Amino acid sequence: MLNRYKKTYEKIAMGLLSFMPDEKDLKVLQQTIQKYDTEQDWELYLYKLDADYIGLIGVERFDTELIVRHISVDPSHRGEGIGTTMVQELAEQNPTCRVSACQLTKPFIEKCLHTKEEADIHV
Ligand SMILES: CC(C)(COP(=O)(O)OP(=O)(O)OC[C@H]1O[C@@H](n2cnc3c(N)ncnc32)[C@H](O)[C@@H]1OP(=O)(O)O)[C@@H](O)C(=O)NCCC(=O)NCCS
Numbered sequence: 001m002l003n004r005y006k007k008t009y010e011k012i013a014m015g016l017l018s019f020m021p022d023e024k025d026l027k028v029l030q031q032t033i034q035k036y037d038t039e040q041d042w043e044l045y046l047y048k049l050d051a052d053y054i055g056l057i058g059v060e061r062f063d064t065e066l067i068v069r070h071i072s073v074d075p076s077h078r079g080e081g082i083g084t085t086m087v088q089e090l091a092e093q094n095p096t097c098r099v100s101a102c103q104l105t106k107p108f109i110e111k112c113l114h115t116k117e118e119a120d121i122h123v
Contacts, residue, residue, distance in 0.1 A: 047085070
C-alpha cells in the first residue's frame, strides 16, 4: 500500500532513494529529498509491506499527467512485483492522470505499462 511521505520517514526514504543510479552522492540525495519536502507538485510515496517500508515512488504532478521521477525497491524484495504494484496503485489512485516516465525511470515504467504507446512516455 502506498503512503504519502512524511518527514518522520526521511532516513528510510533516503535509503530507498539511494538505490537510484543518479542518487549515489549524499548532496544530490539531500537536494532530492528537500525538493519532495518543499515543492508542492513533487510528491513522494512509500510502499509499506507488513511493518516495513520497502519501496518508494516519486512523481511530478501536472494537471493530467504524473511523471515518475524516482522508483526503487529494497533489494531484498525485488522481483516480487512491488515496483509494478506501486505504478499500478499510483495509476488507480489518479484515474484522470496519465502515468508517464522521465529518461531515468523510462526502462522500468515502459516495461510496467507493457508498451511504449500505453506508457505514453515523456522524455
Ligand atoms: C526497478 C525496480 C524499482 C523494480 O522493482 P521490482 O519490485 O523488482 O519490480 P517488479 O518485481 O514489479 O518487476 C520485475 C521485472 O522488472 C524488470 N526490471 C527490473 N529493473 C528494471 C529496469 N531498470 N528496467 C527495466 N526492467 C527492469 C525485471 O527484470 C523483472 O522482469 P521480469 O518480470 O520479466 O522478470 C528495482 O529493480 C529497483 O529498485 N532498482 C534500482 C532503482 C532503479 O534503478 N530505478 C530506476 C529503474 S528504470
